[in-house]
Amino acid sequence: AMLSTSFVYKPDSIMFDLEDAVSIKEKDTARLLVAHTLKLGIYQKMGIETVVRINALDTPFGLDDLEAVVRAGVDVVRLPMTHSAENVHQLEAHIVRIEKELNRPIGSTKIIAAIESAEGVVNAVSIAKSSSRMIAIALAAFDYLVDMQTERGDGQELFYARCAVLHAARVAKIDAFDVVYSNVNDDEGFLREVKRVKQLGFNGKSLINPRQIELLHNAYAPSQKDLDNAKEIVEAAIEGERQGLGVVSLNGKMIDAPIITRAQMVIELANMSGVRQE
Ligand SMILES: CC(C)(COP(=O)(O)OP(=O)(O)OC[C@H]1O[C@@H](n2cnc3c(N)ncnc32)[C@H](O)[C@@H]1OP(=O)(O)O)[C@@H](O)C(=O)NCCC(=O)NCCSC(=O)C[C@@](O)(CC(=O)O)C(=O)O
Numbered sequence: 001a002m003l004s005t006s007f008v009y010k011p012d013s014i015m016f017d018l019e020d021a022v023s024i025k026e027k028d029t030a031r032l033l034v035a036h037t038l039k040l041g042i043y044q045k046m047g048i049e050t051v052v053r054i055n056a057l058d059t060p061f062g063l064d065d066l067e068a069v070v071r072a073g074v075d076v077v078r079l080p081m082t083h084s085a086e087n088v089h090q091l092e093a094h095i096v097r098i099e100k101e102l103n104r105p106i107g108s109t110k111i112i113a114a115i116e117s118a119e120g121v122v123n124a125v126s127i128a129k130s131s132s133r134m135i136a137i138a139l140a141a142f143d144y145l146v147d148m149q150t151e152r153g154d155g156q157e158l159f160y161a162r163c164a165v166l167h168a169a170r171v172a173k174i175d176a177f178d179v180v181y182s183n184v185n186d187d188e189g190f191l192r193e194v195k196r197v198k199q200l201g202f203n204g205k206s207l208i209n210p211r212q213i214e215l216l217h218n219a220y221a222p223s224q225k226d227l228d229n230a231k232e233i234v235e236a237a238i239e240g241e242r243q244g245l246g247v248v249s250l251n252g253k254m255i256d257a258p259i260i261t262r263a264q265m266v267i268e269l270a271n272m273s274g275v276r277q278e
């Protein structure tokens with residue numbers, strides 16, 4: 001039931017998992033169910049992006065997953081365990097072949113690469129730039145921390161990887177998503193982590209439970225104070241331009257081009273997602 005009813009939670013995007021959330025014995029059944037659900041077109045009709053996390057292509061399941069979900073019309077393929085641009089090129093070659101066989105526009109299937117290893121973090125820039133289909137890269141920190149021979153702590157252990165993934169995404173002009181938060185009963189801990197990664201610059205987080213959706217959306221929405229301030233900045237900038245001033249000040253603070261751009265981003269975000277409920 002979860003497969004075809006999850007639109008009720010109003011997610012931006014729904015991800016079906018064929019990788020680690022599915023046991024080896026259930027891989028074929030899960031693939032069939034996901035392909036069947038995609039073919040129903042429920043999410044497409046509601047404007048909710050569909051993503052499938054396939055198994056890596058060096059497993060016995062990866063290629064079958066890819067064939068099934070691209071043929072079923074998935075919007076985005078999430079590639080787990082992306083260690084290098086080569087992994088993406090291999091994936092893309094198969095996607096191009098399938099799109100040609102289906103007479104679909106070449107490039108219509110998008111990719112998100114999940115970075116889950118030290119090698120992936122070090123290669124983040126080339127991974128992010130490896131394909132014009134790449135819409136985002138995601139830090140998958142649970143596997144990454146195993147590879148690094150450590151575990152979740154106060155966040156210090158993820159600082160380098162988060163910065164590397166974020167910089168790579170910005171270089172490639174795509175989105176960056178932070179890791180899932182695994183304790184679905186700990187709203188406070190979840191919101192603390194969201195605040196931290198939002199401040200770093202992440203565009204959002206991968207989520208594992210519907211209860212996390214509204215919390216994340218609300219935390220990313222600008223506060224009324226931020227919105228009012230942004231409007232004042234834009235108004236002051238317009239007034240400054242009218243008077244032919246290069247730099248203006250508002251309440252003693254300098255307002256220049258980056259400040260105005262940031263204010264416009266806040267207004268745009270508020271138009272899309274409303275204002276934060278405190
Ligand atoms: C966590 C928990 C067991 C909690 O169960 P609970 O039973 O306490 O949930 P409740 O809140 O009580 O459920 C209330 C209602 O919501 C429904 N509901 C729950 N979850 C739903 C959902 N996901 N989608 C739609 N519906 C859902 C449920 O059916 C119920 O519906 P109803 O009965 O109608 O009321 C459950 O959520 C869950 O299994 N989550 C998915 C886990 C998952 O995806 N893991 C793989 C990805 S991570 C990974 O692999 C690591 C990574 O690779 C990451 C990377 O790549 O980034 C790396 O290395 O870092």
Ligand SMILES: [Mg+2]
Pocket residue numbers: 020080116140142143
């Ligand atoms: Mg993983």
